[in-house]
Amino acid sequence: MKPPRLGIAIILSGPSGAGKSTVTNLLRQRNPDLCFSVSCTTREPRNGEVDGKDYYFIDKKDFQRNIRDNEFIEHAEVHGNFYGTLKSEIIERVRAGKDVILDIDVQGAFQIRKCSKQYSLLARCTELVFLGPPSFDELERRLRGRKTEKEDVIRKRLETAKLELDHWRDYDYLVINKEVEQTVKDMETLIDILHKSTKRLEDSGFYT
Numbered sequence: 335m336k337p338p339r340l341g342i343a344i345i346l347s348g349p350s351g352a353g354k355s356t357v358t359n360l361l362r363q364r365n366p367d368l369c370f371s372v373s374c375t376t377r378e379p380r381n382g383e384v385d386g387k388d389y390y391f392i393d394k395k396d397f398q399r400n401i402r403d404n405e406f407i408e409h410a411e412v413h414g415n416f417y418g419t420l421k422s423e424i425i426e427r428v429r430a431g432k433d434v435i436l437d438i439d440v441q442g443a444f445q446i447r448k449c450s451k452q453y454s455l456l457a458r459c460t461e462l463v464f465l466g467p468p469s470f471d472e473l474e475r476r477l478r479g480r481k482t483e484k485e486d487v488i489r490k491r492l493e494t495a496k497l498e499l500d501h502w503r504d505y506d507y508l509v510i511n512k513e514v515e516q517t518v519k520d521m522e523t524l525i526d527i528l529h530k531s532t533k534r535l536e537d538s539g540f541y542t
């Protein structure tokens with residue numbers, strides 16, 4: 335019999351172009367039990383993005399209302415748009431033993447870490463994973479190769495990336511995304527090992 339345990343909130347962050355969305359999407363396809371935390375954003379949907387699946391696309395007024403109503407665990411301005419993680423995407427799921435993956439930026443990851451100091455459920459459930467590129471040059475090559483952003487946007491993202499890359503030491507784990515298939519396997523191995531952690535086991539008399 336498996337002991338009852340809380341789920342893991344896997345916070346995956348890293349610079350734009352490191353491959354967070356690709357890795358997250360593949361992980362979700364291969365592990366249907368893994369939940370995805372759908373964030374709110376004020377940015378416009380890109381081609382093919384679906385409201386409620388990729389993001390909740392909301393306007394600034396609704397975003398402000400969510401802040402006022404204390405609906406977010408964290409929220410931040412990223413590349414000129416607002417993004418926020420709803421408590422409802424995380425708390426009940428981890429309580430029910432489900433694993434949830436969050437694709438959020440470095441500011442958001444630190445806010446959740448800070449929040450964990452007051453909220454013991456979060457402290458037990460959150461694991462911060464930094465997804466890094468093999469090098470800065472490779473990151474630049476990937477960002478330009480996407481051909482989805484204009485030059486000024488790429489420059490802004492590269493500037494932000496330099497600052498974000500400085501933070502890898504503040505995370506619990508560093509996964510380098512050199513080749514996506516291997517990275518997804520590395521993430522699966524990491525999640526398997528995290529399942530063995532005692533900190534999420536519920537003390538409900540497993541051995542008594």
Ligand code: 5GP
Pocket residue numbers: 347348349350354373374377408409410412413417418419437438439440441442443
């Ligand atoms: P994009 O607009 O390219 O989908 O995302 C831009 C950045 O916003 C990415 O680094 C992504 O991880 C981050 N992001 C997405 N959702 C959230 C969120 O809820 N909170 C924070 N802090 N960042 C987010």
